[in-house]
Amino acid sequence: MYGTALSLFEEGLDAAAHKAFTRPTPKSAGAQMRYLVKQMGGTQAVAQMLRVSQRTVERYVKNQIKRPGADLAARMGREVKRRRQPQVRAKAATSGGIIIDTRARLGYTGPIGTTDQDRIRHLPVALPPQYAARLFDAQEAGATNQQLQDITADAMREVYFQDGGSRAGDLQEIHFNDFEHLEFEL
Secondary structure (H helix, E strand, C coil), rough: CEEECCHHHHHHHHHHHHHHCCCCCCCCCCHHHHHHHHHHCHHHHHHHHHCCCCHHHHHHHHHHHHHCCCHHHHHHHHHHHHHHHHHHHHHHHHHCEEEEEEEEEEEEEECCCCCCCEEEEEEEEEEEEEEEEEHHHHHHCCCCHHHHHHHHHHHCCCCCCCHCCCCCCCEEEEEEEEEEEEEEEE
16 A cells, blocks of 8 residues: 655654664653753743743743643654754764665656656665755755655655766656655664
8 A cells, every 4th residue: 555745754854863863852741841942042932833822831841731732742742853963964964864765656757768657666775965965954944745755856866867977867857656665764
């Protein structure tokens, strides 16, 4: 059964960075909220980001509220993970690169006479640091899942299909569809 790419790319990038963390993330709601307040410089900014009142943030910081609802807990956890250990993402973007392992329907646009029919392919591909930087920068800037997918497709075209310019030079565009598996690793 094919999955959708609803948020596969964003979640995959976050999961890859989280696996590379060397320090544990805060576990309790109060610790997570205190971390976010410190990172963002105040309770008002955190309240706006999490779509709660400033007073609610203050109560979590003081441990007056200890158990958030499922939706708020998910938003807090996601924001803490996103801001935790930024040097992990920076290292991938400057020296380490990123590995993408995907099983998806891939097709491409090429010159007339080429076999451009899309088909299911399993591709584990190591992308150089500049693509990791593009992906993480786009994610940080609030890129949509489709934009992250397009950046990844462009990287796959250049690195895998064109092999750095040594083959398939006329290949114009890669199409990702019907994801069965998608995983990133730093």
